[in-house]
Amino acid sequence: xxxxxxxxxxxxxxxxxxxxxxxxxxxxxxxxxxxxxxxxxxxxxxxxxxxxxxxxxxxxxxxxxxxxxxxxxxxxxxxxxxxxxxxxxxxxxxxxxxxxxxxxxxxxxxxxxxxxxxxxxxxxxxxxxxxxxxxxxxxxxxxxxxxxxxxxxxxxxxxxxxxxxxxxxxxxxxxxxxxxxxxxxxxxxxxxxxxxxxxxxxxxxxxxxxxxxxxxxxxxxxxxxxxxxxxxxxxxxxxxxxxxxxxxxx
Amino acid sequence: xxxxxxxxxxxxxxxxxxxxxxxxxxxxxxxxxxxxxxxxxxxxxxxxxxxxxxxxxxxxxxxxxxxxxxxxxxxxxxxxxxxxxxxxxxxxxxxxxxxxxxxxxxxxxxxxxxxxxxxxxxxxxxxxxxxxxxxxxxxxxxxxxxxxxxxxxxxxxxxxxxxxxxxxxxxxxxxxxxxxxxxxxxxxxxxxxx
Numbered sequence: 001x002x003x004x005x006x007x008x009x010x011x012x013x014x015x016x017x018x019x020x021x022x023x024x025x026x027x028x029x030x031x032x033x034x035x036x037x038x039x040x041x042x043x044x045x046x047x048x049x050x051x052x053x054x055x056x057x058x059x060x061x062x063x064x065x066x067x068x069x070x071x072x073x074x075x076x077x078x079x080x081x082x083x084x085x086x087x088x089x090x091x092x093x094x095x096x097x098x099x100x101x102x103x104x105x106x107x108x109x110x111x112x113x114x115x116x117x118x119x120x121x122x123x124x125x126x127x128x129x130x131x132x133x134x135x136x137x138x139x140x141x142x143x144x145x146x147x148x149x150x151x152x153x154x155x156x157x158x159x160x161x162x163x164x165x166x167x168x169x170x171x172x173x174x175x176x177x178x179x180x181x182x183x184x185x186x187x188x189x190x191x192x193x194x195x196x197x198x199x200x201x202x203x204x205x206x207x208x209x210x211x212x213x214x215x216x217x218x219x220x221x222x223x224x225x226x227x228x229x230x231x232x233x234x235x236x237x238x239x240x241x242x243x244x245x246x247x248x249x250x
Numbered sequence: 251x252x253x254x255x256x257x258x259x260x261x262x263x264x265x266x267x268x269x270x271x272x273x274x275x276x277x278x279x280x281x282x283x284x285x286x287x288x289x290x291x292x293x294x295x296x297x298x299x300x301x302x303x304x305x306x307x308x309x310x311x312x313x314x315x316x317x318x319x320x321x322x323x324x325x326x327x328x329x330x331x332x333x334x335x336x337x338x339x340x341x342x343x344x345x346x347x348x349x350x351x352x353x354x355x356x357x358x359x360x361x362x363x364x365x366x367x368x369x370x371x372x373x374x375x376x377x378x379x380x381x382x383x384x385x386x387x388x389x390x391x392x393x394x395x396x397x398x399x400x401x402x403x404x405x406x407x408x409x410x411x412x413x414x415x416x417x418x419x420x421x422x423x424x425x426x427x428x429x430x431x432x433x434x435x436x437x438x439x440x441x442x443x444x
């Protein structure tokens with residue numbers, strides 16, 4: 001049986017791991033390669049590395065980091081942040097990334113999804129969507145959750161699936177950083193509308209939240225950062241808990 | 251030991267190279283016929299699309315070269331599919347080492363691509379040791395090879411399919427051993443020992 005995936009997310013600035021709380025106020029929590037290798041040993045199924053560096057120099061550091069990660073890690077990893085062109089994706093692929101995650105750049109230039117998927121396969125493209133529930137709809141935000149758009153979560157997710165996305169990573173901004181659980185109702189609705197896998201993000205605080213997100217939220221994978229980085233829920237403990245609750249995990 | 255990784259227009263070649271380094275082998279990433287013929291082991295990796303990849307291989311006559319090799323060859327993911335006779339992806343005639351078709355997963359309520367960690371439910375043959383029965387390995391694919399006489403490991407997703415194959419000196423996995431943690435490293439080591 002296909003197992004549900006647990007995915008620690010590492011935010012990277014200038015080659016170091018950081019974690020944003022509600023997309024602001026970042027704190028350094030360690031070396032990306034070391035931390036990634038530790039998660040792999042602990043039983044993490046996949047990793048996401050998001051580059052939140054704004055400068056050109058920082059971007060080059062990130063490509064070097066991706067190469068180092070690929071040398072050391074024996075599980076798949078996705079990289080994202082600042083991928084605006086097919087060439088950016090190609091550089092990361094050649095450095096050894098398994099998938100790229102695109103977010104704001106896909107909203108600004110939806111054809112980018114088609115071009116990356118066309119060039120390197122659907123499985124290589126994860127489209128990340130940050131959305132906030134307000135005024136009775138899920139509004140899609142860009143630029144790290146700072147700028148609202150005209151896009152709505154469900155129609156945007158269906159559109160990128162049509163354009164060739166291999167996976168959707170949905171972050172509920174209402175839930176992110178709260179530790180009160182994932183946006184299970186929206187996730188369930190989204191999972192029902194999609195034929196590609198769905199990664200849930202935002203709101204993990206307790207082990208029960210992961211059972212909920214797989215059962216009620218129907219997510220294929222769940223992503224979290226701080227609970228793993230600060231060892232609030234060690235990955236092996238989470239996996240054992242999920243097994244006990246009849247969730248299929250590796 | 252000389253290991254050649256076939257270089258072509260597809261993804262994830264670098265990660266195969268890195269995985270071999272982790273098990274202590276320096277490989278050459280190459281499309282040079284002589285280098286491939288001289289190698290003790292040949293790895294045919296891949297993530298990509300069947301039709302354009304076959305075209306690329308044919309232009310360089312790598313398809314014929316591969317089929318004629320007598321050393322152990324390991325196809326990975328798209329590599330396994332292209333070693334079959336035909337793929338539903340783009341209605342593509344393939345290399346024909348395994349006399350099998352490659353089908354698309356029907357959908358039927360389950361997500362396509364089949365992405366993530368799934369278990370090896372049955373194993374046999376030299377490549378996947380019996381201790382890996384039940385082990386989880388990493389898959390990412392939308393097309394599959396049905397169960398057949400060349401099946402060396404079996405996994406189920408909607409339907410049971412060939413997670414690994416073997417015919418003579420030709421070996422293949424639908425999953426990515428280079429991304430499959432410890433079980434994957436064991437399989438790579440096993441391939442190097444064959």
